[in-house]
Every structure is written in structure tokens, then in C-alpha cells.
Amino acid sequence: MSTATDFAHTRPADQLDELISRLGTGRGGDRAIAAQVAAAAARRRRQLHIQITGRALSGRTTVLDALALLSAQETEPVDQPEQPDPVLDGDLVIYVLAGSPQAADHRLLAAVPAGRGIVVLNKADAVGARWSEAVGAAQRLAQELRMPVVPIVASVAARTRAGAVDAADLSDLRRLAVGPDVPSVLAADLFIGSGSDQDARRRLIAHWDLYGVDCALSALRADPDLPASAIIQILHSASGIDPLHKLVHRRYEQVEAVRGGELLDELVRLAARAVPGDGGRARELIQQYLAGDEALWAGLCAGLACPQVSHLAAGYPSPAPADADEALSRATRWRAVVSSDMPPAARRAALRVHNGYVRAWERMSSAGL
Incomplete structure (x- = not known):
């Protein structure tokens, strides 16, 4: 039985390149449309800026x-x-x-x-x-x-990515955390003070910023035996x-999905322009691709990323359903969305989501075999 992972992880490069190849060569091809599909695929594959x-x-x-x-x-x-x-x-x-x-x-x-x-x-x-x-x-x-x-606090985040708490910093932080005179972290000048260890305190601020030093001292007061690796993790989290x-990654995936939808839109337009006859099969070949698993999955993801309907999928832990029952439940729900009163772009997005979940249900339940 197929799984959601099988449906989601189709081979876009192979399938799309195969379409371009079949359009450009052999009987029934159309080199002009093949070139336009290749250009649309190049735009889709361009690295996000x-x-x-x-x-x-x-x-x-x-x-x-x-x-x-x-x-x-x-x-x-x-x-x-x-x-x-x-x-x-x-x-x-x-x-x-x-x-x-x-x-x-x-x-x-x-x-x-x-x-x-x-x-x-x-x-x-x-x-x-x-x-x-x-x-x-x-x-x-x-x-x-x-x-x-x-x-x-980007300064601390950048430091935790680029460095580690070395032995000298860790020794000074432990000393300041458990010493009799707790240093003030309200301002750099107050933290540095006028004692004999000013150079060490300046070095700590230069390495970890005042906010990072404050977080590290608070952690060490709670547990003086924290290792350097744990302090780095705490500072990373505190930044x-x-x-x-996570938000950048999610938005990256959404923009990628929208671009996938734009490719599908272009393929639909090219299929409509292709004139059957005299052995030409460009429309048929594109429509076959659009009816395949890869195109339906791309359409599902593009639909979920559409700003007009994305809020309806806010509770989904993943675009892919966990099993056939969940796929059918989602398909039924999105069919109701398609039937509701909404702008054309939102309805098209919802229809793509519905069709994608229908195909997922077919694959996961073997109903489509």
C-alpha cells in the first residue's frame, strides 16, 4: 500500500524533464511549446532570492x-x-x-x-x-x-553559531557567578567596574555581548557545574x-509551493494554446503530466500556501495526511470549501487541495490501483 510519503516524494525533475523531452522530440511533439515549458521549469527551479x-x-x-x-x-x-x-x-x-x-x-x-x-x-x-x-x-x-x-538578539545568536565558550571564558563566568560580589549587568560600564579583572570582563562582553553574559551568569548561578556545551545551548535558545x-523555513516552503502553482498555471495555459491535429500531441502530453502524482502534489502544496485559504490548514502538522482516513477527511472538507462563496483564485486553490487529497486517498487506500 502506498503511503503519504510515497505520494509527496515524487520525482519532479525526472517527470518534468521527461515531459520537455517528449514535447521536443518524437512524433506529436511541439518544439516551441517544449521551449516554453523548459523556460517555465527553469523559473520554477531558480534558487529563491x-x-x-x-x-x-x-x-x-x-x-x-x-x-x-x-x-x-x-x-x-x-x-x-x-x-x-x-x-x-x-x-x-x-x-x-x-x-x-x-x-x-x-x-x-x-x-x-x-x-x-x-x-x-x-x-x-x-x-x-x-x-x-x-x-x-x-x-x-x-x-x-x-x-x-x-x-x-542577533549578536548572541551569531556568536553561538560561530564560537564556543572557551576555558578562559568559562572560568571567568563561573567565578563571577558564584563570587561574593555579583556584578551588575544593567550596563557595560557597570559590569566592567573598576576592579582588577576589568580586562576579563571586557573580554566576556566582546565575546558574548552583555545580554549573553547575563544569561550565562544566571544559568551558572542555578547550576555552577554546567558544561560549556550546555551554556552555548542556553545562549542559543535565549537569543x-x-x-x-522556523518561520523563515516555513515561509521558504510556502514561496516554493506558490512557485510550483505558478508552473502549473503556465502549463494549463500552454495546453490550452496547443492545437491538436496533424499528429500533434502537445496538449495531450501536458494534460497527462497535470493529471500525474507530481503535479497534483504540487497543486496541493500551492493551494495550501495560497494566502486566501492558508488559514484553513493552520492545524495541519504537515501537508501530507497520516493515513487514508485522514486523506479522505481532508478531501471532504476541502470539497466543502470549494462549494462555498469565495473569489476565483481562492476557489482554484481549494480545488487543487481537494484534488491532491483525493489522489493521496487513492494511493494510500489502493483505490486508485
């Missing part, structure tokens, strides 16, 4: 280092005197704020297409006295900007980078 932008000194470079995304590029700063604003045309735009958004920030964020923007509230340790206050500020910004906002990573 991720932009990291924001004002000068907001921490764009540090966020880039913390995320370590190979396809991400940092833009020129926003709202620079006598300089044009960067063109935000990436498949995914990560906008870094280090405070309240200004008019220029609102203007540029409003131009980012729905589903393609993420706002990073950097230097979140400076927002209030507790992390919960930074989370609250991010939630208020999300309502104001109508875009997801994630609070992070807030993991929720941002």
Missing part, C-alpha cells in the same frame, strides 16, 4: 550571520540621505528593525507582497526588562504591520533565533 534589509545600525549583517542562509543577500540601508531605498523584490524579505518603525519603514513594508515578508525585532534585550516585554512589543508590531514579527529559523 532572500533579502535582508533595514535601516543602518539595525543589525542587518548580524542577522545575516545568525541565520547563515546561503541564498540571502544584505541590501543597502533603508532611508539613507541622498540615497535611493533598496528595491525589495526578493522571494522572501527579512526586514530588520531595532526600534519603532518610521515612515520609510512603513512605506517599504507596505510594498512587500503578502506572504513574502518577515520583520525581525532585533536587539530585543533593550525592549523592557523581561523577554516577555519584547514578545509583547513584537505582537503589537505584527498587528500594526500586518506581518509576522520575531524578537531576537530567540530558533523561532525565526
Whole structure:
């Protein structure tokens, strides 16, 4: 019996390339349509372009280092005197704020297409006295900007990715955590103080930032025997980078899915333009591809990523159903969505989701064999 994994993990490169080959060669082919399908496939396979932008000194470079995304590029700063604003045309735009958004920030964020923007509230340790206050500020910004906002401390996240707590740092942190004079972490000058170990304290701030030092000292006060590896994990978690990573990954998958839907739309248009007759089979070949597992799975994912209906799948742990019963239940639900009153684009997305789950049910229950 087929599984959801079997249905989801089809071979797009093989099947799409086979379609292009059959269109371009042999009896019934159409080289002009083959070239257009090849161009559409190239657009679909193009690496996603991720932009990291924001004002000068907001921490764009540090966020880039913390995320370590190979396809991400940092833009020129926003709202620079006598300089044009960067063109935000990436498949995914990560906008870094280090405070309240200004008019220029609102203007540029409003131009980012729905589903393609993420706002990073950097230097979140400076927002209030507790992390919960930074989370609250991010939630208020999300309502104001109508875009997801994630609070992070990128300087600590970048350091935990690039380094480790060496023996000297760990020794100094243990000494400061359990010593008789607990150092103040309200400001760098107060932490450094005027004692004989100023150089060591300066080194700790240079390596881990004041927020990171504060987190490490708090952890060591609770457990003085924590190893260096555990402290790194604590600092990584305290930086807030993991929720941002997950959101970027989810948005990346959604943009990929939307592009898959755009490829299907182009294939439908090309099939409609192909004129049968004189042995031409271009329309038939494209329609065969569109009726296959790979195209139906791509359509399902594209439908779920459509902003107009994506909220209806918010509870799904995965696009793929766990078993045939779940596939049938989802197909039935999305059939009801298709029958409801909605704009054409949303109905097309819902229909693709329905058709995809019908095929998943067929494969998982062997009904389609």
C-alpha cells in the first residue's frame, strides 16, 4: 500500500524533464511549446532570492550571520540621505528593525507582497526588562504591520553559531557567578567596574555581548557545574533565533509551493494554446503530466500556501495526511470549501487541495490501483 510519503516524494525533475523531452522530440511533439515549458521549469527551479534589509545600525549583517542562509543577500540601508531605498523584490524579505518603525519603514513594508515578508525585532534585550516585554512589543508590531514579527538578539545568536565558550571564558563566568560580589549587568560600564579583572570582563562582553553574559551568569548561578556545551545551548535558545529559523523555513516552503502553482498555471495555459491535429500531441502530453502524482502534489502544496485559504490548514502538522482516513477527511472538507462563496483564485486553490487529497486517498487506500 502506498503511503503519504510515497505520494509527496515524487520525482519532479525526472517527470518534468521527461515531459520537455517528449514535447521536443518524437512524433506529436511541439518544439516551441517544449521551449516554453523548459523556460517555465527553469523559473520554477531558480534558487529563491532572500533579502535582508533595514535601516543602518539595525543589525542587518548580524542577522545575516545568525541565520547563515546561503541564498540571502544584505541590501543597502533603508532611508539613507541622498540615497535611493533598496528595491525589495526578493522571494522572501527579512526586514530588520531595532526600534519603532518610521515612515520609510512603513512605506517599504507596505510594498512587500503578502506572504513574502518577515520583520525581525532585533536587539530585543533593550525592549523592557523581561523577554516577555519584547514578545509583547513584537505582537503589537505584527498587528500594526500586518506581518509576522520575531524578537531576537542577533549578536548572541551569531556568536553561538560561530564560537564556543572557551576555558578562559568559562572560568571567568563561573567565578563571577558564584563570587561574593555579583556584578551588575544593567550596563557595560557597570559590569566592567573598576576592579582588577576589568580586562576579563571586557573580554566576556566582546565575546558574548552583555545580554549573553547575563544569561550565562544566571544559568551558572542555578547550576555552577554546567558544561560549556550546555551554556552555548542556553545562549542559543535565549537569543530567540530558533523561532525565526522556523518561520523563515516555513515561509521558504510556502514561496516554493506558490512557485510550483505558478508552473502549473503556465502549463494549463500552454495546453490550452496547443492545437491538436496533424499528429500533434502537445496538449495531450501536458494534460497527462497535470493529471500525474507530481503535479497534483504540487497543486496541493500551492493551494495550501495560497494566502486566501492558508488559514484553513493552520492545524495541519504537515501537508501530507497520516493515513487514508485522514486523506479522505481532508478531501471532504476541502470539497466543502470549494462549494462555498469565495473569489476565483481562492476557489482554484481549494480545488487543487481537494484534488491532491483525493489522489493521496487513492494511493494510500489502493483505490486508485
